[in-house]
Amino acid sequence: MDEIFGIPAPLLFGQLLLGLINGAFYAMLSLGLAVIFGLLNIINFTHGAQFMMGAFAAWMLLNWVGLNYWVALILVPIIIGATGVLMEWLMIRRLYKLDHLYGLLLTFGIGLIVEGLFRNEFGSSGLPYQIPPQLSGAWDLGFMFLPVYRGWVVAFALVICLATWIVIEKTRLGAYLRAATENASLVQAFGINVPRMVTLTYGAGVGLAALAGVLAAPIYSVNPQMGSNLIIVVFAVVVIGGMGSILGSVITGFGLGVVEGLTKVFWPEASATVIFVIMAIVLLARPAGLFGRA
Amino acid sequence: MADGMVRAPGADVTGELLAVRRLEAWYGESHVLHGVDLDIRPGEVVTLLGRNGAGKTTTLRAVMGLVGRRAGSIRYAGRELIGVRPDVIARAGIGYCPEERGIFASLDVTENLMLPPVVRPGGLSIAEIHDLFPNLKERAGSQGTKLSGGEQQMLAIARILRTGAKLLLLDEPSEGLAPVIVQQIGRMIREIKARGFTVLLVEQNFRFAQTVADRHYVMEHGRIVDMVANAELASSLDRLHQYLGV
Numbered sequence: 001m002d003e004i005f006g007i008p009a010p011l012l013f014g015q016l017l018l019g020l021i022n023g024a025f026y027a028m029l030s031l032g033l034a035v036i037f038g039l040l041n042i043i044n045f046t047h048g049a050q051f052m053m054g055a056f057a058a059w060m061l062l063n064w065v066g067l068n069y070w071v072a073l074i075l076v077p078i079i080i081g082a083t084g085v086l087m088e089w090l091m092i093r094r095l096y097k098l099d100h101l102y103g104l105l106l107t108f109g110i111g112l113i114v115e116g117l118f119r120n121e122f123g124s125s126g127l128p129y130q131i132p133p134q135l136s137g138a139w140d141l142g143f144m145f146l147p148v149y150r151g152w153v154v155a156f157a158l159v160i161c162l163a164t165w166i167v168i169e170k171t172r173l174g175a176y177l178r179a180a181t182e183n184a185s186l187v188q189a190f191g192i193n194v195p196r197m198v199t200l201t202y203g204a205g206v207g208l209a210a211l212a213g214v215l216a217a218p219i220y221s222v223n224p225q226m227g228s229n230l231i232i233v234v235f236a237v238v239v240i241g242g243m244g245s246i247l248g249s250v251i252t253g254f255g256l257g258v259v260e261g262l263t264k265v266f267w268p269e270a271s272a273t274v275i276f277v278i279m280a281i282v283l284l285a286r287p288a289g290l291f292g293r294a
Numbered sequence: 295m296a297d298g299m300v301r302a303p304g305a306d307v308t309g310e311l312l313a314v315r316r317l318e319a320w321y322g323e324s325h326v327l328h329g330v331d332l333d334i335r336p337g338e339v340v341t342l343l344g345r346n347g348a349g350k351t352t353t354l355r356a357v358m359g360l361v362g363r364r365a366g367s368i369r370y371a372g373r374e375l376i377g378v379r380p381d382v383i384a385r386a387g388i389g390y391c392p393e394e395r396g397i398f399a400s401l402d403v404t405e406n407l408m409l410p411p412v413v414r415p416g417g418l419s420i421a422e423i424h425d426l427f428p429n430l431k432e433r434a435g436s437q438g439t440k441l442s443g444g445e446q447q448m449l450a451i452a453r454i455l456r457t458g459a460k461l462l463l464l465d466e467p468s469e470g471l472a473p474v475i476v477q478q479i480g481r482m483i484r485e486i487k488a489r490g491f492t493v494l495l496v497e498q499n500f501r502f503a504q505t506v507a508d509r510h511y512v513m514e515h516g517r518i519v520d521m522v523a524n525a526e527l528a529s530s531l532d533r534l535h536q537y538l539g540v
Contacts, residue, residue, distance in 0.1 A: 189383075190381075190409060
């Protein structure tokens, strides 16, 4: 059990775990993007900045207000989600009648502004965020050491993805969402306040990004670029999984994280590009994505 | 709303459930309705007949608030609906079944059936709906759009029967269906009339319309140009043929 395919087992499992961690963030972020795109028809380029805002909000709560990680896990998605509600209400809703491109430009611009503001205020070197004491340390699994916090991130992300999937596929609210994604005006003619539902859906997608940001704070250093570094890969994940497919984004997110991790072991030079190579191949063979409806 | 109002909603002073006056409607720049006047009394089945493009579908969509701009007056149960959002119009008690049926592909039959929220008491129960449409019970778990055209039409009507809406707007329920299915839909419309629903029905097929309706309005160029009671239909056939070009 020392070597697998000539690779030391601890290295292999270490990269697999790293892949799962990254995959957990890919999955949570692409999930929010998929939900927002499905209902609003807007590609939310502010998503990375909102993820970063989530991490910063956790840091501010801890350092300025003295509220710990566990409180942040609940409060931050609500606070940042509320900024999303405001943003949809003030700006995004004015663009629904226009081409997708306008929504993309607006959200991209807002993302740049937010990132710039945080860089001005906090610099770009990054701020530390301690792992909460309940989740520090590591488990000895026999074949490797698993840092508790990393195991927690993967498990928590899985639960969030599963919960989101249940809400969308198995509940009445989810049926409204799916129906409005197909034909919003008919759903409204049945008595549902669709504009309000759209606003809250955007808020929920943003809240999901912020929640991922809180999870990320103790792993990555809290810095203004943390979102934009990640979001490029997440967009590739969304393209590979298929725009608007919930289950597709989750499976693709975790799957590509693992693929990326394994590539680091077997062909380290390719690890930064492997996802984009897969994206190119998928786009050529199945333009709607692996799980998308053509 | 007082309890007494539930049974006979909106019987206002003049007795109409729906009173449309000088209704104009636009899609973007194009002016489609040019002053529609019509009245529907509680419990009536009334059709809108007319050629393609006469404005029948737009009249239904305008009542639901689904056109770009509206002017004139639409009073439902005495309440003005111009300037009111579609979801609020639905909650006032109007059920809408669009021409393309609007069955959702990402929802199964039960989810499609349960989608429209109950807006007031008095709708049919699921058991009553399954009695009326046994097929929907058998196919409860199927994807909505996997149903046959006739079953999709039944589903599209069934889902607005359970909401408690008293006025149903049905857009060409007979379109594209086999004669035996059209007969079934006719029976179903007579059944829901017997249960006290009021129906405004858009039809091209006036042979079908005469088996279900009390009165017929004829539309041309975005206006109502004639009204024929079903009892006088036989004596008015020549006139109708001229309007409809059949």
